[in-house]
Amino acid sequence: MKLTVDQLRITLDRRPVLHSASLEARPGDIVGLVGPNGSGKSTLLRAVYRSLRPEHGVVRVGGDDVWSLSPRAAARRTAAVLQDAGAGPAGLSVTEVVALGRTPHHGLLGRDGAADHAAVEEALDACGARPLAGRDFTSLSGGERQRVLLARALAQQPELLVLDEITNHLDIRARFELLALIRSTGITTLAVLHDLDLAARLCDHLVVLHQGAVVAAGPVLDVLTPGLLREVFGVAATADRHTDGVIRITYGADPLGLGVVPETAAG
Amino acid sequence: MVLSALLPAVMMVAVGIGAVDVPPADVWRIVLHHVTGGGAPGDPALDQIVWNFRVPRVVLAALVGAGLAVSGVVLQAVVANPLADPYVIGVSSGASLGAVLVITLAGGALGGLGVSSAAFLGAIAAVVLVFLLGRRRGRLAPTRLVLSGVAVGYVFLAATSYLQLRATPTELRQVVFWLLGSVAGAQWEQLPVVTTVVVAVTALLSLFGRRLNALLAGDESATALGVDVNRLRAVLLLLAALLTGTVIAVAGGIGFVGLMIPHLVRLTSGADHRRLLPRAALVGAIYLVVVDLLSRTVNSPNELPIGILTALFGAPFFLWLLRRNNSLDAA
Secondary structure, three states: OOEEEEEEEEEEOOEEEEEEEEEEEOOOOEEEEEOOOOOOHHHHHHHHOOOOOOOEEEEEEOOEEHHHOOHHHHHHHEEEEOOOOOOOOOOOEHHHHHHHHHHHHOOOOOOOOHHHHHHHHHHHHHOOOHHHOOOEHHHOOHHHHHHHHHHHHHHOOOOEEEEEOOOOOOOHHHHHHHHHHHHHHOOEEEEEOOOHHHHHHHOOEEEEEEOOEEEEEEEHHHHOOHHHHHHOOOOOEEEEEOOOOOEEEEEOOOOOOOOOOOHHHHO | OHHHHHHHHHHHHHHHOOOOOOOHHHHHHHHHHHHHOOOOOOOHHHHHHHHHHHHHHHHHHHHHHHHHHHHHHHHHHHOOOOOOOOOOOOHHHHHHHHHHHHHHHHOOOEOOEOHHHHHHHHHHHHHHHHHHHHEEOOEEOHHHHHHHHHHHHHHHHHHHHHHHHHOOHHHHHHHHHHHHOOOOOOOHHHHHHHHHHHHHHHHHHHHOHHHHHHHHOOHHHHHHOOOOHHHHHHHHHHHHHHHHHHHHHHHOOOOOHHHHHHHHHHHHHOOOHHHHHHHHHHHHHHHHHHHHHHHHHOOOOOOOOHHHHHHHHHHHHHHHHHHHOOHHHHO
């Protein structure tokens, strides 16, 4: 499903966090939202999953303004994996956490039916979380938790996935596993990522936020120019497509421009 | 299910035991006679003891236990704090002030207002105050709610303490008994209202099981799951306040049940609210019936306030359960 974010302006505690931020994701696209801390990435995501109402601008999912939809209708289109889980819901099993994804599909009187069970089972399988099904969520490792939360999002049967820093605190293998999993879903995705290398691998397009505004958007190599990396991220680096087809970021010997070159780099 | 069969059984036993022991067969016959109108009325003295004193008391104990446990489950989820109990939003301090006002200043009735009504009004006034103070820009943040509840509680407590200082020894004894809680004053006339509130509010709250589960995932995640978190929190708070206010108005400030029964049930059967709410209601009911039975038998013919015994018997069992459970180590 298509996502359009148009001219978003959001002020929090009298501080303008976003001003005229626009972006677009075509159906099936994986769009990476990158930018330094405090650039407004999480705020933009909140507007997309209908948690923050912008004072100006509009977020459209599948052509409809998310604020014209009910909370439940919006959540049937958009699922999010966020960082507020903390230690996670104590006492819920993995299956019960995944089943939370069925919340927007039911009113107050709704009971779980065959469709719900099927969606939960399918999501567990898709994320390789089947062996964890009976475990207490809080007993899982970081990587396992993120896989289960992604399964919860899939059980929601969304047409747009919103992901906020879901590779944080994961070991390197767990990161790549999670990326492969996201790719395999085929769902339109908007992902905030801190690690530019991972962003370059995962995403079709990148959108760069800087001080509340979109300063660049497009294919990875078009966006991550040395100039942008220096101005927005404050590092001396280049992004290149290597002979194996993978785009990698190479950071300079003196990435901060301090005039100090480490011995190992110089020698 | 075992629990739903256990509750009536425990209630029948509790009705039979006391200063005069009544055999289960007689209890059954008397209750049946009053409920269906059939059978022989039997010994009028026994009939009086069973039907006029013990049955309303046992029924009230069950209702109060269920109400406190359900309210505790809901509030622990609403304010996202495992230390929350039904009194966290100021209900008990408000109710205490109302009750103590009437006991000390009006000798039991203020402009026709009895202790129960005054306690209920005090409870609702406190909750409304906490609700208004806990709200900021239309949002009810859990931490702000809890802290507002604590602050309002202290203000009400100060007023209550001052009134206690001015009270006569007789009034003071009455105040202390009220504060510790009791179902000894149970009367048939109270039961219709209390039953209606406890049953209706518990049933309503049970409908929110799925959304309460979503709340466990955090406010932002719950929002992304299609839950209107602010509205949900407001609705649940008001329902829990109504439930707690009603219960505390008739039984005083019985502690422990609303804090511990939710944890006890969670430790044994998980945190899914669709299971947790009905089970907590049954366990809370059974627990308070048993503890009330103890409160009137261990030191017979004197009665101990139920509030003393709820913690004395419950806490060691709870600690034992806590040590057995592994899932708490992970978090």
